[in-house]
Amino acid sequence: MKTTKDNNPDNTVETFEDTELLRFSTAGSVDDGKSTLIGRLLYDSKSIFEDQYDAVKSASERRGEEDINLALLTDGLKSEREQGITIDVAYRYFSTPKRKFIIADSPGHIQYTRNMVTGASTANVSLILIDARRGVLEQTRRHAIIASLLQIPHLVVCVNKMDLVDYDQARYAEIKEEFERFASKLDVNDVSFIPISALKGDNIVNRSQNMDWFEGPTLLYYLENVHIASDHNFIDSRFPVQHVLRPYNDDFHDYRGYAGRIAGGIFKKGDEVMLLPTGFTTKIAKIDTFDGEVEKAFPPQSVSILIEDDLDLSRGDMIVRPNNQPEVSQDIEVMLCWFDQDKPIQLRGKYTVLHTTNEVRCLIKEVRYKLDINTLHRDQEDRTLKMNDIGRVVLRTTKPLYFDSYRQNRITGSLILIDETTNNTVAAGMII
Known part of the structure; x- marks a missing residue:
């Protein structure tokens, strides 16, 4: 995506690489429609290729299904397709003009709890699906508790299969109230609710005509607009050193940079910092990135930090602020x-x-x-x-x-x- 000067009042150019990335995971009981939801999201947002669609269409016909089974877009393993379930975490990538997305489709079975933990560990948003016919189940509570333990910042409860309860507003309100009572016991700050039908496409990308009583956003609109910039810790400065850069060539003869990914806080050129484990203090002389020098850096940027004094640092050490230590x-x-x-x-x-x-x-x-x-x-x-x-x-x-x-x-x-x-x-x- 390119933003030109004609439609950009600040005369800046935003590339696709600069587009904000949101990671989200799915969770829910078996057959709640997690894979179908992701397939619908990919299909309706025009994020799949024609040959992928044709392959899923052929697979659905071989299985004797009347409609195209969009769940097959994510259930990529042969054993998953044969059983009609998700076994391992399936990652899918797509983008819209507003954001890039990484989806982790996690299994719903109790014996795959570890897979859900893996898939959700880096997520900004967790989508918890509830079958409108069955309501809040034990697995629903389990996955909400895990999302709470993992401190996932945003939780979206998708009440799915609303088409099978005739898009009943009272049933949606009943499930919403039951989940809210349970979630009040958890460490969850931001919970949203969306009634959907993944099979029919209601409130996924396009607003449902069958649920005109729902005044909230569609799922894609929520994912595109939920505020995630503050999900990172910008207060506690943490820079774990991954590698010491010593090019040993004529252009960078005396270069000694400490490379890594910023885990927290904001580092600026000239800031006083402390080196752990030695406890020595110094100042930041320079911050380099792949695209050149910058004045400041913050999570989740990968940078090379140069310090003013010749002090020893190696992999596993950490650069922090003197008055804010881990x-x-x-x-x-x-x-x-x-x-x-x-x-x-x-x-x-x-x-x-x-x-x-x-x-x-x-x-x-x-x-x-x-x-x-x-x-x-x-x-x-x-x-x-x-x-x-x-x-x-x-x-x-x-x-x-x-x-x-x-x-x-x-x-x-x-x-x-x-x-x-x-x-x-x-x-x-x-x-x-």
Whole structure:
């Protein structure tokens, strides 16, 4: 997309690369229509190619279906198509003139909780689907609780299959009230409700003629206009060093830049900063990007920071503000979602922790409780975490980590555990 001077009063040129990116995930019970919703969104927004449409049309005919099954646009695995369910997280990409989108279509089955956690971990918005005939189910509550644990900033409850309840406003209001009562117990700040029919296309891209009683936005309008700029933490300055840039050529003979992705706050040229773990302070001499030097940088930009003094920094270290520092500790409390299907969590077991750009070893010091993510009950009797279980765990790391709570910063507040023998990712954690 190009914006020309004729329709841009500021005489600036906005390229497609500058368009804001929104990530959203889907969640809901089995057969609530998550994949159909995404297929409808892609189809109605003209974001699929003709050959993709023809392939889905042929597949639908082979299955003996009367209508084109738009869910097949996302259920790409053969086993998923055969069973008519989503198994793994399916990522899809599309764009409109206003925004670029990355969709994570997560499974609805209870045994795929870990997949939902993976798909939703970076989302700005979570779409929770509810079948208008069945209302709020156990899986609905489960997924809302996970969205709350993951601190997803925006929640959209899509009451789907309204065509099967004759677009009944009273039924929509009943479901909305029931979910609102449940959500009042959760840590969710922004909840919106939209009555839809993914199969018929009501309120997806185009406003429904069958539900003229609904005065809210269509789903695409909401996704294009929801405010996500403040979803990043612009207060607590955090810059985990990923790589030290030393070109060693004549053009950049003395260049020493610290490259990485800004995890929080705003860094400006001339700012006083502190280097962790040494605690030395210095000033920012220069900030470089792929497109050249800039005066300031903020999340989620990837930059190279140069400092005035010749001080030592390496991968895993962090640049912060002297008066705004992260927590530093070797004892870290996390809410862990266990991924490994072969082995449960091992008390005193040793694992590798990946946190921002840091890699350290740790042991499981304590399992405080297992969380029942249907009721939020804390089970302190059974503390064994198996695949898809979530629990509060204390880790002891071999060296201090620099972190914030997950509530404060989703980047510096998250980590993953790696099994040292298999090299498998066995858990994802949210620091408390």
